[in-house]
Amino acid sequence: MSSTEELLKRLGVTIDAGTLRLALTHRSYAYENGGIPTNERLEFLGDSILGFSVTDSLYRDNPDLPEGELAKRRSAVVSTRALANIGRSLGIGEFIYLGQGEKLTEGKNKASILADTMEALIGATYVSNDIETARQLVMRLIGPLLKDAAVLGAGTDWKTSIQELAASRQLGTIHYAVEGAGPDHARTFSAVLNIGGKPYGKGTGHSKKEAEQEAAADAWRVLSGPDAADGAGKSAGSVPAK
Template sequence: MRTLEERLGYTFRDRKRLEGALYHSSYANEHRSLGIHSNERLEFLGDAVLGLVTADYLFRKHPDLPEGDLTRIRAALVCEESLHEVAQSLDLGSYLKLGKGEEAGGGRQRASILADATESVFAAVYLDGGLEAARALIHRVLLDKERETDVEERRRDYKTELQELVQRRSNQTLQYELVSASGPDHAKVFTSRVLLNGQPIGKGQGHSKKEAEQAAAHAGLATLIRG
């Protein structure tokens, strides 16, 4: 836990709060006799804390942006993909407590579980050190690392754009293939390619299969536009 605290840049007064943020429901269900509770309530609180901190950050940074733009940027900043990346940077998956079935099913690398655990950790810091401690952590691991051009890029759905472009002609078939997955579990890199009528038109990488397919679609769009 001390290593995780170092990665968070925060030392807990009560380390049990951090431990509680790492109990997945599958683990809690298998250890009911020990009085262990899942991190779901913390996830609920962490989602609210993250939303408040992010909204405050954007409100102050962009005094001229309308509500719709602020909402759009906030949604991109706090999406599952962003939180999954935070979890990977912290190697949070190594510290999760999972039930046997979830462990065997690859839950330690599942984006949704890691994203939820990230919100739970935010809540644990909030309960242990208050809003300013949580704000400092969220800025350190998420907000201060984001460039808004990256956020807007992330919100583009290249797979949909490519599908719409291809559908302008009849009898066109798109297919995505996973080419490879490499690296340690907490920083795995996936490579995917997209094929049009069986012919590869783009390849891309990402920290999840979804992200790799989006990158491949982006490359495929560029190929078709050039062609």
């Protein structure tokens, strides 16, 4: 099985070879290869299809939710973080055409590149098929997130959400302990979120911001989980392994 066939199998769609290659062509690769077309136009198209598909699903499935809550839920599931996580779960990074600079800095794992490529693949699905096929792809990818209470509850900015939650429970001051490791061209960061001097969440990423967001999301789930009602100290006793 070719790499292209493997990717399409993971996505569960058919995309013609030329459109698929275009969807996987990052601007860094295009620049190093004579300014060939990039995936940015397909990304633009896919972003619109993604937004409409999710909005349509939320509107139909939640007849009693006000506009503000619908908007918050949509933002949560179409965020760069959410799309990047989907991309990682599908192993999309190994298929993206990247320039040498991006390869050296682990571009295949960067949230922004993964998210943009996922949108481009949605756009490519539409171009090679039709709107219904693209919509079905979106719902296969995003559908599980629409049922994830933790994702929908916190929205896209986990650091703000955990700050608000900690303040509402008077848990104490929030502090992120961040450490970096590895060479400059492939540096990774790990973060531990402490609230009131106790560890509540861990996170890793290719930037300090990404690691802190991961730690905030981890802590938010701890504080919102089934054991949260038993007391913050109990939840904070051990930080879940990533």
